[in-house]
Amino acid sequence: MQTQYCNTSTDLSRAYGRVFEYLKGQQQILRGFLPHTTANIFRKAGTGYVEAMFEDGVKMTEAASLGAVDAAQEWYYDSTNDVLYFYPTGGVPENHQYTIGQDIDTIRTDAVKVASREAEARLHSKHIVPIPMSPSATVSGGVVKDPYDRDFIDAVAKIACGHLIGNVEPAVFNDGIPENIAAQLLAAGRGVLDEYVTGKRTFSWELTQSEIGKAKHWPDSSNTSHGMIQLRGEFQPDRTTTTSVYPDLSSPVGFNQDVFWKIKITTGGALGTATFQVSKDNGTTYNGTDITTSNQWAEISNNIFVRFLARANASTDFIVNDTWQIEINAPGRQPLSTHVKSVKVVI
Numbered sequence: 001m002q003t004q005y006c007n008t009s010t011d012l013s014r015a016y017g018r019v020f021e022y023l024k025g026q027q028q029i030l031r032g033f034l035p036h037t038t039a040n041i042f043r044k045a046g047t048g049y050v051e052a053m054f055e056d057g058v059k060m061t062e063a064a065s066l067g068a069v070d071a072a073q074e075w076y077y078d079s080t081n082d083v084l085y086f087y088p089t090g091g092v093p094e095n096h097q098y099t100i101g102q103d104i105d106t107i108r109t110d111a112v113k114v115a116s117r118e119a120e121a122r123l124h125s126k127h128i129v130p131i132p133m134s135p136s137a138t139v140s141g142g143v144v145k146d147p148y149d150r151d152f153i154d155a156v157a158k159i160a161c162g163h164l165i166g167n168v169e170p171a172v173f174n175d176g177i178p179e180n181i182a183a184q185l186l187a188a189g190r191g192v193l194d195e196y197v198t199g200k201r202t203f204s205w206e207l208t209q210s211e212i213g214k215a216k217h218w219p220d221s222s223n224t225s226h227g228m229i230q231l232r233g234e235f236q237p238d239r240t241t242t243t244s245v246y247p248d249l250s251s252p253v254g255f256n257q258d259v260f261w262k263i264k265i266t267t268g269g270a271l272g273t274a275t276f277q278v279s280k281d282n283g284t285t286y287n288g289t290d291i292t293t294s295n296q297w298a299e300i301s302n303n304i305f306v307r308f309l310a311r312a313n314a315s316t317d318f319i320v321n322d323t324w325q326i327e328i329n330a331p332g333r334q335p336l337s338t339h340v341k342s343v344k345v346v347i
Contacts, residue, residue, distance in 0.1 A: 003130040003311075005116045005148055006157040008108035012164070015157035016185055022168045023104050030084075030098045040091045041069055047084045050077040052103035055089060055096050059103075107164065115160035115189070119152075122193045132205050132228060132309040135295040149204050151192060158189030205309055207232055217263075217326045227271060227293075227317035228309050229263060235328045236303040261326040263306065265318045266290050271310040274318035283323065293318060304328065 006012070012019050033042040053060045053075045063069045063076040066085055075086035088096055120129040133147045162171060162185035171182035178184040195201040207230060217231055260282040267275040267290060275290035278300045291298070293308040300306050304326070310317045 002113055003116060003120075004109075004112050005119055005131065006112055006153045006160065008105070008112055011153055011157040012108065012112075012161055015154055015189075016161040016165075016181075019161045019164055022165050023107060028099060028101060030100055033093045036085060038069075040087055041066075041085055042088060042093050043083055043085045045081070045083045047077070047082065047100060049079065050075075050084055050100045051106065052101060053084070053086060054099045057097075057099075059105075060086065107167070108160075111160040111163045112156070114163055115156045118159055118190075119156050119193055122190065123196060126197050127203070128228075130311055131203070132311060133295075134204050135307060135309065136204065137295065137310070151201065152196070152203065155189040155192035158185045158192075162186035162189065205230065217324050220323045220325070223319070223322040223324075225265065225317065225319045225322045226311045227274075228311070229324055230307050230309065231304060231326065232297065233299070233304045261300075261304075261328060262286075262323050263300075263326065264323045265293075265320050268316060268318055268320035271295060271308055271317045274308075276308075276318075282325070302328075 006015075030044060030047070033044050035041075036043045053062075055073055058073065060073040060075050063074045066076050066078065068074070069076050069085055069087050072087055072089040075084065077084050084100070086093075086098070088098075120131070123129060123131065131148065131152070133144065134149050137147045138145045162182045165171075165185065166182040169180060169182055171186055172179040173183050173187075178187040192201065196203065217229065219225075262279040262283040263276050264279065264283070264286060265274055266277050267273070271293050274293045276293060277286040277288065277290060279286045280301065295307055295309060297305040297307050308318070
């Protein structure tokens, strides 16, 4: 399923308050129905392709076949013979008003899909796609609230509005200058996306070089998790502050020439449900306590912090036994040779 970075209602109206006015008047009234041989089913020939049908303004249900039309407010279009079949509420079509036309929900969804694909095309040279959800995203009743950064959502919504309006009044650019509303919306949304690419804007999940510090990580080649992890912090060998993951830091973890840690998913599932453990000996032993994944920073040890990010539309964010290897580089690493005092670590 393709990721959609804005919704088809409030996000679009926030981007341009009058956008839905351009979707009106696209339906036509139907008259002259004939009874079909099956009880309560009526037909009308010569309608042309039907994308959606409405009874008294209520969207009806499209059936997969004529034989499946067996309940009120169901319809089926026979494209081979250009005949529309439908089941009126109460069995009397004259008691209702019927319209056919474009499915407004489909139009909105298609515009958002096009805008989301364009966003990924513009961003992929610098950022991973699909774009990770915001660390501040919350889930309530299975619904993700504020899944992406607001500026990013608004940019995609503006592009979607530009396409929607462009269906009625095509966007006009004159030497790159937007001349009408559709073009202005497209230009505004694309301008914001370009700022993410040039670095004028940053996503809330992006890490600066100073945040990355002296640690880097990479996933195991067999991983199938859709979610991702991020690290920040600078390794402090003598740090003795306890953490929720390692409450036994009374003894500092000494640094040696090759320090590799691992994070392993111990319970699969969505962000906030999946759990993980940490190994400080490259997977030989783990801390033994399951820690719930979170999009908030948590110190796993020695001033190294981790957070987990979900990806939209993923069947499962994190898969059990998937691992990420972490390489820790201590500040001022000192080799054994007395002739070389330090070696610069490049991250």
